[in-house]
Amino acid sequence: MTRFKTPKLLITAAVVYGVIQALYSLGIINGYILHIINQSLIYVILAASLNLINGITGQFSLGHMGFAGIGAYVSGTLTTLIFKLNPSIPGSYLLFIVAILAGGLVAALVGFLIGFPSLRLKGDYLAIVTLGFGEIIRTVFNNIEYVGGPRGLLGIPKFSNFTVIFIVTFLSVAVIRNIIQSPHGRAMLSIRENELASELVGINTTRYKVLSFATGAFFAGIAGGLFAHLLQLAHPTQFGFSKSVEILIMIYAGGVGSLTGSIVAAFALTFLSEGLRLGIRALADATGLPIGGEWRMVIYALLLIFIMLFRNEGLMGTKESKVILIEEAD
Amino acid sequence: MGSIFNAQQIVNGLQVGSIYALIALGYTMVYGIVRLINFAHGDFYMIGAYAAYGAFYLFNASLGGKTGIVAFLVLAASMAASGAVALLANKLAYKPLRYKPKLSSLITAIGVSMFLEYFFSALPVIGPSYRSFPEIIPRTDITVGGAIISNYVVIDIAVAAILMVSLTLLVRKSSLGKAMRAVSQDKDAARLMGINVEKIISFTFLIGGAFAGAAGLLAGMTYPRIFPYMGIQPGLKAFIAAVLGGIGNIPGAVLGAYIMGLAETFASAYNSLIGEGISFAILILVLLIRPTGLLGEKTADKI
Numbered sequence: 319m320t321r322f323k324t325p326k327l328l329i330t331a332a333v334v335y336g337v338i339q340a341l342y343s344l345g346i347i348n349g350y351i352l353h354i355i356n357q358s359l360i361y362v363i364l365a366a367s368l369n370l371i372n373g374i375t376g377q378f379s380l381g382h383m384g385f386a387g388i389g390a391y392v393s394g395t396l397t398t399l400i401f402k403l404n405p406s407i408p409g410s411y412l413l414f415i416v417a418i419l420a421g422g423l424v425a426a427l428v429g430f431l432i433g434f435p436s437l438r439l440k441g442d443y444l445a446i447v448t449l450g451f452g453e454i455i456r457t458v459f460n461n462i463e464y465v466g467g468p469r470g471l472l473g474i475p476k477f478s479n480f481t482v483i484f485i486v487t488f489l490s491v492a493v494i495r496n497i498i499q500s501p502h503g504r505a506m507l508s509i510r511e512n513e514l515a516s517e518l519v520g521i522n523t524t525r526y527k528v529l530s531f532a533t534g535a536f537f538a539g540i541a542g543g544l545f546a547h548l549l550q551l552a553h554p555t556q557f558g559f560s561k562s563v564e565i566l567i568m569i570y571a572g573g574v575g576s577l578t579g580s581i582v583a584a585f586a587l588t589f590l591s592e593g594l595r596l597g598i599r600a601l602a603d604a605t606g607l608p609i610g611g612e613w614r615m616v617i618y619a620l621l622l623i624f625i626m627l628f629r630n631e632g633l634m635g636t637k638e639s640k641v642i643l644i645e646e647a648d
Numbered sequence: 649m650g651s652i653f654n655a656q657q658i659v660n661g662l663q664v665g666s667i668y669a670l671i672a673l674g675y676t677m678v679y680g681i682v683r684l685i686n687f688a689h690g691d692f693y694m695i696g697a698y699a700a701y702g703a704f705y706l707f708n709a710s711l712g713g714k715t716g717i718v719a720f721l722v723l724a725a726s727m728a729a730s731g732a733v734a735l736l737a738n739k740l741a742y743k744p745l746r747y748k749p750k751l752s753s754l755i756t757a758i759g760v761s762m763f764l765e766y767f768f769s770a771l772p773v774i775g776p777s778y779r780s781f782p783e784i785i786p787r788t789d790i791t792v793g794g795a796i797i798s799n800y801v802v803i804d805i806a807v808a809a810i811l812m813v814s815l816t817l818l819v820r821k822s823s824l825g826k827a828m829r830a831v832s833q834d835k836d837a838a839r840l841m842g843i844n845v846e847k848i849i850s851f852t853f854l855i856g857g858a859f860a861g862a863a864g865l866l867a868g869m870t871y872p873r874i875f876p877y878m879g880i881q882p883g884l885k886a887f888i889a890a891v892l893g894g895i896g897n898i899p900g901a902v903l904g905a906y907i908m909g910l911a912e913t914f915a916s917a918y919n920s921l922i923g924e925g926i927s928f929a930i931l932i933l934v935l936l937i938r939p940t941g942l943l944g945e946k947t948a949d950k951i
Contacts, residue, residue, distance in 0.1 A: 378751055435932070438936075439939065442750065442751075443891075443935060443939070446685065447931065447935060450884075450931055453884075453928065454928055457924050457925060461921050560762065566755070608772045610769070610770050612766045612770035613766075615770075616767050619763035619766060620763060622756075622758070623741055623759035
């Protein structure tokens with residue numbers, strides 16, 4: 319039933335794309351704003367894919383940016399060091415797409431390998447193991463001299479433009495949404511609600527947890543690849559623990575299990591983050607006081623605490639993942 | 649070069665293990681009582697180190713020369729500061745979520761941890777950069793059987809041992825310890841027996857925080873440098889030590905911490921990358937083979 323909504327979504331997306339593109343060519347949106355919109359769109363993929371793992375399946379992962387790192391490094395290595403691509407070479411976009419997909423697939427494979435043993439663990443233990451894996455992935459990049467080691471992978475060609483990012487983001491969100499609304503998604507949801515009960519009604523919980531984890535890792539890898547080709551570099555510190563927490567804040571601010579919430583929160587927090595960066599710098603310049611960029615993260619941390627204390631259900635609430643349940647009951 | 653298992657490495661491993669043990673105790677006690685992985689625990693250790701740094705300059709100016717008294721006051725200050733922050737974190741951030749889903753508290757703990765780290769590096773008086781830690785007690789080295797042992801090694805191990813023995817006595821012998829054990833077994837039953845559960849939880853945070861503070865002082869003296877993010881790595885390692893020993897189990901945390909300290913020292917002597925990764929390798933192995941840890945007890949899912 320829900321499948322018939324897809325054309326409507328497609329039309330909405332096309333309108334949004336057209337409006338932003340028009341505003342940009344009219345000069346109302348400058349390159350800087352467009353760059354932030356691009357970043358927001360990539361964060362949408364990251365938040366939506368983490369929401370699949372965290373919000374829908376209820377498996378608490380703290381290493382999501384590690385998978386983005388794999389995607390960034392794998393695709394960046396392919397385009398920069400192996401294919402030696404350049405956007406001006408005809409047909410290079412095709413190889414770029416291959417590279418991005420390869421990044422996603424490697425991330426999914428690693429997600430599968432990590433998820434298989436560790437998803438037997440529950441709640442907080444899983445959180446620590448995923449955190450550990452995220453850190454190990456970062457350490458590995460830090461130590462591979464071929465991809466630049468601690469200096470990072472530099473000189474990645476700039477393939478990610480607004481059109482590419484928009485299409486990939488739309489496709490990712492649509493796929494994640496369809497997974498959530500499919501029988502597989504409902505199986506994942508049942509694991510979140512009560513793992514023991516879903517096992518008792520015959521759902522292969524381990525299989526669905528690994529499936530959700532690997533799918534989330536795949537899209538995180540895609541997002542990482544887009545990031546690398548937008549910022550034209552991949553650096554180990556981009557994929558650390560605090561970045562994973564930023565994604566976590568997005569899904570909790572938007573509402574656990576709510577894709578709309580993830581989209582809204584990814585945009586809101588990316589713009590907030592840029593706003594704070596500029597605001598803090600302006601304040602420091604105006605007052606002459608030593609106000610550092612760390613205050614941005616202080617505000618982020620407080621935001622996370624306040625969301626948990628006062629609005630546990632997030633901006634959009636848990637409505638979306640509940641609606642599915644009601645539809646099921648009909 | 650010789651073997652990596654030489655006397656020097658064993659001494660270093662025991663020293664690192666002592667610091668891990670003090671941190672791990674706080675993790676394990678808090679987990680034992682409220683089933684919360686207190687992510688911010690490593691940051692209590694950082695606060696202890698900064699409190700010690702401040703206290704040293706404060707007391708050394710007025711009591712200059714009396715090394716023993718100054719060292720004791722510095723220890724007291726670091727323990728008091730970390731204990732107070734732990735109490736405050738419990739009261740403001742964890743207590744309101746006590747009976748909400750467990751993950752809410754965990755996420756809040758991540759928030760508290762980030763807040764402390766970035767707040768300290770944002771404060772102009774502290775700042776994000778490294779500070780070298782003063783020599784509170786003059787450092788001397790002696791050579792025993794091919795290993796260089798500084799008096800700091802002795803201090804680290806001795807302070808940790810004294811604190812751990814006093815904690816064991818407190819938990820095993822005092823009525824407060826009995827109440828702590830009761831709360832960790834069954835909160836509701838403990839409440840029915842007239843135990844003030846919230847008070848016991850606060851007390852546990854206070855002790856756990858104070859131990860982390862002492863560890864911060866020892867680490868500051870040993871490595872001699874401090875920075876706002878210094879708690880992240882030792883916090884994680886100590887947590888892994890607590891899991892290795894069986895989280896919630898006090899002797900287990902100490903055992904796990906010494907195993908971790910030794911394993912890490914040996915592995916780093918072999919290869920620095922392996923040294924960095926070994927703790928997580930240990931964690932994953934433990935969780936896969938024996939998730940309850942070395943000394944933990946098995947629990948089954950309740951239906």
